[in-house]
Amino acid sequence: MKGSTLKDVAREADVSVASASRVMNGIGTVTEDVRARVLEAAERLRYVPHWGARSLVTSRTNTVGLLLPDIYGEFFSEIIRGVDIAARARDLHLLVSGSHGDLAEAAAVIESMSGRVDGLLVMSPVASAGDLPVTVPLVTIGGRPDGSERCAIGVDNFAGACTAVRHLAANGCRRLAHISGPAENLDAQERFRGFAATASEVDPGAELRVREGDFTEEGGHRAMAALLDRADRPDGVFVANDMMAAGAILAIKEAGLAVPEDVAVIGFDDIPLARFTSPPLSTLRVGVCELGKQALEMLVSAIEAGDASEVEGIVISPQLVVRESSKRGTNTN
Amino acid sequence: MKGSTLKDVAREADVSVASASRVMNGIGTVTEDVRARVLEAAERLRYVPHWGARSLVTSRTNTVGLLLPDIYGEFFSEIIRGVDIAARARDLHLLVSGSHGDLAEAAAVIESMSGRVDGLLVMSPVASAGDLPVTVPLVTIGGRPDGSERCAIGVDNFAGACTAVRHLAANGCRRLAHISGPAENLDAQERFRGFAATASEVDPGAELRVREGDFTEEGGHRAMAALLDRADRPDGVFVANDMMAAGAILAIKEAGLAVPEDVAVIGFDDIPLARFTSPPLSTLRVGVCELGKQALEMLVSAIEAGDASEVEGIVISPQLVVRESSKRGTNTN
DNA sequence: AAGAAAGAAGTAAACGTTTACACAAGGCAA
DNA sequence: TTGCCTTGTGTAAACGTTTACTTCTTTCTT
Numbered sequence: 001m002k003g004s005t006l007k008d009v010a011r012e013a014d015v016s017v018a019s020a021s022r023v024m025n026g027i028g029t030v031t032e033d034v035r036a037r038v039l040e041a042a043e044r045l046r047y048v049p050h051w052g053a054r055s056l057v058t059s060r061t062n063t064v065g066l067l068l069p070d071i072y073g074e075f076f077s078e079i080i081r082g083v084d085i086a087a088r089a090r091d092l093h094l095l096v097s098g099s100h101g102d103l104a105e106a107a108a109v110i111e112s113m114s115g116r117v118d119g120l121l122v123m124s125p126v127a128s129a130g131d132l133p134v135t136v137p138l139v140t141i142g143g144r145p146d147g148s149e150r151c152a153i154g155v156d157n158f159a160g161a162c163t164a165v166r167h168l169a170a171n172g173c174r175r176l177a178h179i180s181g182p183a184e185n186l187d188a189q190e191r192f193r194g195f196a197a198t199a200s201e202v203d204p205g206a207e208l209r210v211r212e213g214d215f216t217e218e219g220g221h222r223a224m225a226a227l228l229d230r231a232d233r234p235d236g237v238f239v240a241n242d243m244m245a246a247g248a249i250l251a252i253k254e255a256g257l258a259v260p261e262d263v264a265v266i267g268f269d270d271i272p273l274a275r276f277t278s279p280p281l282s283t284l285r286v287g288v289c290e291l292g293k294q295a296l297e298m299l300v301s302a303i304e305a306g307d308a309s310e311v312e313g314i315v316i317s318p319q320l321v322v323r324e325s326s327k328r329g330t331n332t333n
Numbered sequence: 334m335k336g337s338t339l340k341d342v343a344r345e346a347d348v349s350v351a352s353a354s355r356v357m358n359g360i361g362t363v364t365e366d367v368r369a370r371v372l373e374a375a376e377r378l379r380y381v382p383h384w385g386a387r388s389l390v391t392s393r394t395n396t397v398g399l400l401l402p403d404i405y406g407e408f409f410s411e412i413i414r415g416v417d418i419a420a421r422a423r424d425l426h427l428l429v430s431g432s433h434g435d436l437a438e439a440a441a442v443i444e445s446m447s448g449r450v451d452g453l454l455v456m457s458p459v460a461s462a463g464d465l466p467v468t469v470p471l472v473t474i475g476g477r478p479d480g481s482e483r484c485a486i487g488v489d490n491f492a493g494a495c496t497a498v499r500h501l502a503a504n505g506c507r508r509l510a511h512i513s514g515p516a517e518n519l520d521a522q523e524r525f526r527g528f529a530a531t532a533s534e535v536d537p538g539a540e541l542r543v544r545e546g547d548f549t550e551e552g553g554h555r556a557m558a559a560l561l562d563r564a565d566r567p568d569g570v571f572v573a574n575d576m577m578a579a580g581a582i583l584a585i586k587e588a589g590l591a592v593p594e595d596v597a598v599i600g601f602d603d604i605p606l607a608r609f610t611s612p613p614l615s616t617l618r619v620g621v622c623e624l625g626k627q628a629l630e631m632l633v634s635a636i637e638a639g640d641a642s643e644v645e646g647i648v649i650s651p652q653l654v655v656r657e658s659s660k661r662g663t664n665t666n
Numbered sequence: 667a668a669g670a671a672a673g674a675a676g677t678a679a680a681c682g683t684t685t686a687c688a689c690a691a692g693g694c695a696a
Numbered sequence: 697t698t699g700c701c702t703t704g705t706g707t708a709a710a711c712g713t714t715t716a717c718t719t720c721t722t723t724c725t726t
Contacts, residue, residue, distance in 0.1 A: 052388035053712035077410030386682035
């Protein structure tokens with residue numbers, strides 16, 4: 001079972017290791033005869049190059065790491081997919097790790113990965129690049145809201161939230177509410193900021209109707225139920241992600257109310273599930289897969305530049321997708 | 334930017350590399366004084382072990398590869414999650430690669446991964462272990478239907494399909510139909526077999542109402558529309574996966590019919606989306622995340638045994654989950 | 667025909683670890 | 697004292713590649 005080495009191949013083909021290496025990598029010059037013999041021997045011995053040895057001398061791993069807070073749900077799977085596609089196009093391997101909510105755990109994973117990747121893609125909703133103890137180029141996904149931090153790719157959560165709220169207002173909603181994500185989540189914070197800013201534009205002086213959720217369906221359900229209990233029951237809700245929005249719709253229907261007639265709902269992300277809620281969910285589309293691809297390209301630039309700080313950050317603007325959950329005649333108030 | 338090596342640390346701490354290595358790995362004996370000096374130096378120099386060098390001498394990578402046909406959708410993201418959780422518990426890293434439908438591409442990926450992993454987890458709906466050119470322990474997920482092939486973990490698709498069909502029959506469906514997966518997909522084949530076997534039990538001699546789909550929502554929609562066009566319109570449909578079932582439900586409703594009153598629907602997989610279709614989808618639950626975990630454990634056993642063929646295969650039985658899409662008074666015929 | 671340039675192959679020195687082995691110093695039994 | 701464990705440390709040889717040099721043929725130039 002022990003794999004054969006280049007030396008074995010060379011011996012078998014009756015050439016030196018150097019020639020064998022040249023053949024396998026296709027660089028340098030060799031006669032057709034030698035090439036054929038080496039290839040044949042490699043095939044016969046089922047030679048597969050030892051990656052560690054190569055990386056030792058080239059100091060390149062051809063691998064990038066991807067750190068996610070969790071791998072649950074369609075959002076993350078889309079990120080992985082995008083990164084994977086882009087990585088494969090560049091012949092890079094992908095080391096994935098999920099499920100580390102807190103900073104300490106993330107730091108541990110980063111440390112154990114650092115020795116084996118050329119660069120790191122980190123999606124941490126709680127940390128920004130500065131907090132991470134890192135020795136390789138790093139690109140953060142999400143996190144910091146403004147475009148100021150370099151070598152980060154993010155979503156313009158604030159603008160997206162504003163768009164969502166204006167859309168609700170345009171559809172005649174007057175008593176606006178928000179179900180937010182976890183308070184410590186940076187994306188959630190921005191979406192909340194966007195809601196607060198725009199809601200007070202639409203309805204100056206009104207108290208903010210906000211309930212904190214946790215980005216899960218159950219959380220959305222609970223939060224919505226609480227909002228419906230208020231004396232000034234909202235007629236339009238901007239929910240910080242689609243998963244919670246799905247729960248919110250359920251809660252509204254359980255309360256005997258109609259979506260969107262009694263309460264209009266809009267989410268965020270446009271995960272595939274959004275088309276299947278009933279009614280289908282209006283939302284803000286973030287091209288998640290595309291975002292993953294771009295993040296990888298950005299990381300590659302950073303790696304090639306040798307220094308992450310040379311690469312400009314990117315901010316992606318979410319796009320409004322109107323489905324049934326928010327569509328009603330203007331001024332239904 | 335060039336990382337510091339163990340030699341640097343040793344020099345800085347004024348000890349030999351051997352001692353430094355001993356401290357870093359916590360094996361062998363060192364005085365408290367030396368340990369402290371080494372740790373301090375490592376910290377100060379931001380030492381991170383070069384992974385390739387270590388693997389070169391230990392011939393261990395502490396990494397396993399995961400090959401998926403595609404990373405699209407919740408099914409695969411759950412697999413990744415399960416494997417990741419189990420891998421992390423064992424301090425293994427996870428090299429993921431998706432999007433290679435055909436055998437040739439899969440073989441190429443396997444080859445490029447082989448040198449850098451201790452073992453491989455392969456989920457290929459078209460190939461079984463024998464077809465793969467492999468030099469490391471390998472566990473296949475899905476694929477071969479029977480429990481005969483060793484070192485494979487799979488779902489009992491046949492039994493699941495039988496359960497689904499019997500459930501439809503018990504709910505009064507008499508004109509049973511099936512929307513299958515792609516003909517070359519091994520899981521799809523078994524589900525079809527299960528349908529065929531059980532349907533002819535329920536309604537002996539009847540022609541089989543079957544339409545081939547492609548595991549996507551659109552495919553399910555198309556197939557269902559075609560089935561509804563038949564003179565003997567089915568009143569119960571077993572759909573080979575939940576994604577297609579979602580499309581099928583849409584098609585039924587577009588045709589002005591009701592689910593489950595006119596046509597009962599049951600899917601397969603129990604992806605999270607299944608709870609959000611309208612009506613909620615009955616289905617066969619495969620503990621996908623759990624399956625991923627078990628697959629990894631199995632691979633670890635194979636690696637430790639040094640020989641894959643020592644490890645027994647596992648077959649997981651899917652479990653019936655009854656929701657609204659198939660529930661109606663008995664004998665509504 | 668002689669010398670230079672180019673082409674093909676080999677030699678050996680890295681790369682950063684781990685670990686078998688050798689060595690030194692101290693403690694303890696005789 | 698002598699010899700033998702034990703405990704801590706250092707030395708150096710792997711591990712499997714890549715690649716800068718070196719060497720030996722050719723082939724071309726003049």
